[in-house]
Amino acid sequence: MKETIYKIYAITSVLLLFVLAVSPFRNRATDWRAVQNYYNKVAAALPDTPRQIPIKIRQIWARDLDRVDRCPTCHIPMKGADPADVPHLFRPHPKMYHDTGKLGCTICHEGQGSATNYADAHLPNESWEHPTLPIEFTESSCGRCHLDKNLKETANLNQGKLLVNNFKCSACHYLPHVSNTFTPSLNGIGSKVTGRNWLVRWLKSPKAFHEKTKMPDFFLSAKEIQLLTGFLMTFTTFRDSLQPAPLPDVYLRNKNDENFIDKGKTLFRKAHCISCHAVDKQGGKLAVDLSKVASKANEKWLFNYIRNPQGFQPGVEMPQFGFSAEEIAAVTAYIVSEFIDWNIHDAIDTDYKPEPDFFARGKAIYYQYNCNGCHQLSGMEIAQNRGPELTEISDKRIYQIYFENVTIPHTIFDYVTTKLKTPRIFGKTMRMPQFNFTDEDRRVIATYLLSLHKINIPDPLVQRGNILPVYRPPGKAGILFSKFRCLKCHQINGTGGTVAPDLSRVGSRLQKDWLTQFLKTPYSIRPLIEERMLKLSMNSGEIDIIENYFFTALVDDSLAADVKWDRSAIAVTKGQKLYREKYGCNSCHEIRGNGGFLGPILDGVGKRLQPNWMLHWILNPQKYIPDTIEPRTGMSEEEAKVIVAYLMSLK
Helix, strand or coil: HHHHHHHHHHHHHHHHHHEEEHHHHHCCHHHHHHHHHHHHHHHHCCCCCCCCCCCCCCCCEEHHHHHEEHHHHHCCCCCCCCCHHHHHHHHCCCCCCCCHHHHHHHHEECCCCCCCCCHHHHEEECEEEEEEEHHHHHHHHHHEEEECCCCCCCCHHHHHHHHHHHHHHHCCCCCCCCCCCCCCCCCCHHHHEECCHHHHHHHCHHHHCCCCCCEEEEECHHHHHHHHHHCCCCCCCCCHHCCHHHHHCCHHHHHHCCHHHHHHHHHHCCCCCCHHCEEECEEECCCCCCCCHCCCCCHHHHHHHCCHHHHCCCCCCCCCCCCCCCHHHHHHHHHHHCCCCCCCCCCCCCCCCCCCCCCHHHHHHHHCCCHCCCCCCCCCCCCCCCCCCCCCCHHHCHHCCCCCCCCCCCHHHHHHHHHHHHHCCCCCCCCCCCCCCCHHHHHHHHHHCCCCCCCCCCCCCCCCCCCCCCCCHHHHHHHHHHHHHHHCCEEEEECCCCCCCCCCHHHHHEEEHHEEEHHCCCCCCCCCCCCCCCCCCCHHHHHHHHEEEEEECCHHHHHCCCCCCCCCCHHHHHHHHHHHHHHHHCCEEEEEEEEEEEEECCCCCHEEECCCHHHHHCCCCHHCCCCCCCCCCCCCCHHHHHHHHHCCCCC
16 A cells, blocks of 8 residues: 555656646747747847847736736837838737726737737637637727717727617617617508508518618518518508598599699609608618609508608608698609509419408517517507617627537627628527628627627726707797707707708807798708708798797807908908918818819808808817818918908808
C-alpha cells in the first residue's frame, strides 16, 4: 500500500515539475505577447519611429460599469504614425464622444474583456456567449444607453427603429419605445372591396398587387384563404354602424362621360394627390400607391371615403378636402376609369359555396396569424396571439435558441438576420410572415433589435431624450388641424411630422397676405422636394381661423423688436452684391431662374417672409432648425440687414 502511495506521489511530482517548466514557455507563446512583439517590429520599421512598448498586459477598469477590459493589451494605437502605414490593429480609435478610460471597450463592442487570446476575446464559446459585434452592428450598442432619442451619428440604428415602426412589428412583439403606424381597419371590408375574388388574390400574394406593400406574405394555403375570405366578407358595416351614402345622381349620370372624367383628373392633379400617393411608381411615398385601387375598392366606398376619410378609416392621415359632392363624384369617376389592375382577366371561384362552419374556422385563422394585431375588427372579441417579447432579445442565451439544422454560426446576430430573411427556416410551426425587406433593411432592423439589451448601466451614464408633451391646437383651429391632418407633415412644438416646415413660429415668419393666397392655391418653393402642399380647397372661414391661430398663438416674441431698416436703392444694391459675390447665396437659392436648387426659390420672398425673421434666420439659422444645411456665415448684423433689404425688394 505504501509503495503505491509513493509511486503516485512521485508521478504527481514529476507532472507538477513538467507543468512548472512548460508554463513560462507557454506564457511567452500567448497571442498578446506575439501582438506586442509585432507592434515593436512595425514601429521600428517606420521612418518616424514610434516609441517601443514594454511587453505587458494592459487593462481598463471601468468602475461605473464594474468591468475590466484587457482589450488595450492588443489594440494599441501607434501614436505619431500615419494610419495608412500601420496595420488596422494599431490604428487609433475613430473620434468619439466617450472616454474609453472610464467606459472600456466591451460596453460597445461586446466580446470577453478579460480574455487575452483572440478566440476567447472575440469568438463565442461555451463559457461566453457574447462574441465581438460585427462592425455593421456596432451602432446597436448606442441604443443601450441613449434612450428615446435619435443621434445623428447612428443613422443605421435610427433607420432600423423607423422600419420596425413602419412595418408595425410591435403588433406581434412587445418592443420598447416603438409606436404603431396606421393600418386600415377591416370594419366594413365586405362593403368596401370589389368582391371576394379580389380578397382571395390579395391574401394569396399581397406583393403581386402592390410591389411595395407593407403587408407581409403569411404563406396561407388555398383552404385557409377561402375560409379567411369568407369570414371577412361577412363584415359589411363600419365603425359605429356608419353606412356609406348612396352614390349621387350626378355620378350615376356622368361616370362614363369623358368630360366628367377629365374634370376629376384635373381636380386630382390640382389637389396634388401625388404628393402623398404614387401612381405607376411616380409620386409621393407617404400613402398607398393608387395604381390599382379601383380593382380593390368599389365606387361607392371610394366616393364616401374621399368625402369623409376619417369616418371610414379612423386614424388615417388623409385630410378631408373641401370638395363639393359633384367634385368628389368627378374624382371618383376618374379613379374608377384609370386606376385598374389590367392584368386581372378571368374571375376566380365563381362557383364558390361557403362551408357550413366557414365563419368559425375563418375566425380561428384570423386569430392564429394575429390579424387583430394590425387590423381593427369591431364587434369581435378576438384575443391577441402575439409572438415572443423582444425587449431583451440581445440577451437571449444560445441554448434558448432552436437553430434546427440551419448551418449558420450560433450567434444572436446571425440568428436575427437569418430570421428576418427567411422567417420560418427554423421550424415548420413558425408563424412569422415574409416581409418585403431588402438586405439593407434587414441589416438596420437587426441593428435596432440587437440594441434591446438588459444591462445594468448606472443612471448617470444613461442619456434619455426630452419627451415633449403632445401638442394639440385648441378650439376651432384644432378641429381644422384634425380635419386637414396638418400635423402629418408639419410640426408644432415637437408634435407632428418633418416633411414640411415647422409651424411653431409661423406667425413671426410669414406675411398674412401671402399666406392667404398660398392656402387658397399652394405652390412649391422647393424644386427638389417631392412632396407638395396639398390644395385642400379650404373655404374663407377656415382660412381665417387658421390664420388667426397662426398670428396669435404661433409667434416668437423675440422677433417682434423694432429694427431700423434702410430700404434705399443703395442698401438694396449693396445687399445684392453681398448676396451674389461675398456669400454666394445664389449657389443654393434661385432668383428669376438663376441659381441653385438646394434651398427655396426666393422669387417673391419680399411678399412671403417677414424682414425680422429673415434677419435672425440669416444670422443664426441653427437656432431655429438645428440640423438645417443653411450655413452660419458669421456675417455682421449690418451685412445681414442690407441682404434683407435686397430680398425684401423681390416682390
